[in-house]
Amino acid sequence: MKHSKDFNVQNERNLTMLVDFYELTMGNGYLHNNVQDKIAYFDMFFRRVPDGGGYCIMAGVQQLIEYLSNLKFSDDDISYLKSKNIFSDDFMDYLKDFKFSCDVWAVPEGYPVFPGEPLVIVKGPVMQAQFVETMILLTINHQTLIATKASRICRAAKGRPVMEFGSRRAQGYDGAIYGARAAVIGGCVGTACTIAEEMFGIPALGTMAHSWVQLFDNEYDSFKAWSETYPDNCVLLIDTYNVLLSGVPNAIKVFNEVLKPMGKRPKAVRIDSGDITYLTKKVRIMLDEAGYEDVKITISNSLDEYIIRGVLESGAQIDSFGVGERLITARSEPVFGGVYKLVAVENDGEIIPKIKISENEEKITNPAFKKLYRIFDKTSHKAIADLITLHNEEIDETKPLEIFNSIYTWKKKKIKNFYIKDLMVKIFENGQPIYESPSVMDIKAFSAKEVSKLWSEVLRFENPHAYYVDLSSDLWNLKQGLLNYYSETFEQ
Template structure:
């Protein structure tokens, strides 16, 4: 982005990344290659899926990762780092590889959305920046899709800039919202930077500035006769706002050969008012005039409004979209999966008393499995070197019911991760934002089960494993458990 690229954001990292990197450097481990996976554990709002967004900004970050002289001076002032390490950072560039799902992919918990394979320090330093982008944009894209789905084909516009947590959140949030399906944004900078259509009407201050409502609407109509949308709830929707809007439509716009494009309601009983307004507009032969509403909307309020038979053509959604208010934490994590030893990657696994926090170890591949009608039936994790042959019945393991013999028959698979960065440089053609947005829509219309798209009790999309991969995971768990049990027995003897 033009403005944001003027800043060097390489230092956007947590302190522990830098302190660990300093220690790795002191132990001469900086060139040992490791693999980290990025995944999340739970869909927002207990939904059936999420949307992957933010990849383009991750690639921009790693390609431009460097430390300026003032960065080095600041790090030196902390008295935490060896001078040799600071000298190393002064010439640092990211030298790793990144594999990722295509941006806009429908994603599910516990599968590696991104895998970073890089020298140890390189892999460690990019953790926070990667998570920041994924956690924010994937959250907003996912929330937006829920809102757009609730609108059931009606227009949804992003009105959230002024309620975002800061300027960057407003701009990148608008990008994510467009991926999620909004038709436009009120954010001019997002429109400029990402070519998102922009839209807006007027504020109450416009109406209040003039002596009366009719005068306010009249001046606006004369200035913007091709796009006149009036905010009609400043004083009294039924007795003032709509009568004045109709009067301007008849006295100002129609003599110019123009039509009133719409009216907006921003307060009150939106369902009741929309019905009254629709009737008044139709009686005035303004059947083509659209009714837009705003005011703390989300998927639940929109569902309720439509369930009440409201006559609404479009929604301006702000704070509850741009902050994902109902569930504002996406929760993606960055966990080491393998360490290179003697030119071979050895698997690593994190163990926890909370089963959901046990990681999936090692280098791996992720496939989406499709049945004959093109629907995605599940996802599948295999070892990196496995070949998946669906020309014959393919046995797989359901980790939740590993004792059952399960087979895919007459299915096809698509590998989800692709190499996007090689030796620190971008190596694939990024889709434009329109293509990312269309990709989301195509998946939801043709590949993803409608049962997974329900708001309440959505169908669970299963993440299965090949027998070889499942055995790898179990063997690591058994080995660690045996070692820990042996230590406990020794303590008991002592």
């Protein structure tokens, strides 16, 4: 099962024109200069992990595939572009007949990924490979950002279920929908976003708002009405007026007077405001004393990984969390800075590596058409390092492998007893999709497994160990050669 049903919001829209305008001015320029069919290689990668974390969670590949499978300019698009009066008729004809023909590789969703690694590689006519930049970045940046944040928040909850509750504070409709998808990939057990269940088969749930309680003449009546409506699944929101003086007493009264005679057990109470640690300790005692030791306490109130860690450390009695705005916007660091850079072009079939120099050293790119390997320890199955190589390098798993830091090259490590995994899969061949995405729930399970292969030092919230992402000797030498070439050029 890919989706819970054959239903896809994105496919109902044509997002071909969701493109930075410069992709179009460049496209027109390629054609004007007759270089539109030159084969180019682009890498999508990022430079740092948000929140100072140790890893990110790759997400968004499924939506990237949908976008690339549906590239098409409508007649309306063409006539709008013509009205700009800067594009040639040849370019308009090219767009009218646009047919995606690139090869694309991507790291599958759910993998932990690290700075500097290619996450997506596009090879094809520069006109096309350039055009898809905006949507590749937008799609992967967004979902990877949210999956990464969800992974942090769920780890802070230490096994307690975390629900994604943030639709109302998301940055736009897709922010809510695909944000819910990414949150589940990162570890959430479900979402409040109903359409996300319909689209992706991820569990949606929810109970009542304060307005339910307010609508009735008093809190007791509102709880009574709710428990009569949902005797099998009764969760009450107990903080509309006063948690300890009103909410809990009324809840217990309703549990006793309505549910008990029916032979039903209530499920949970929810608190959405106030001092969580203090209130949950008190509520736990009150529920236990009334014979409701099995009734859960669920919390939602501007939570994130730091607050969750804090209240759990201070002894709060919490069974599950609903996390809203700080997850769905990745509030503490709401930008995932993935970039898309030209790394090579073909001249008469020969691959010529390209580099982007910058006065900001961290903005310098890794040139060439490349491969990404993950190296695992054969005994512990823990991930030791990632290695970026030229596309045609093979690694001999039977011999010790020496890796070294790209900046401090004397920092070396000889690895024995290992096996490797080629992390990228081909998702498009000659413009045709050739990869079937797993279901979101399968990606979620896969991701949990892959994260468990990281050493706990990499998982720390503060000052995590920087996972090794090294270049092969051949790639390192190639890069140094290009840097020296440009450095000498400017010295003249």
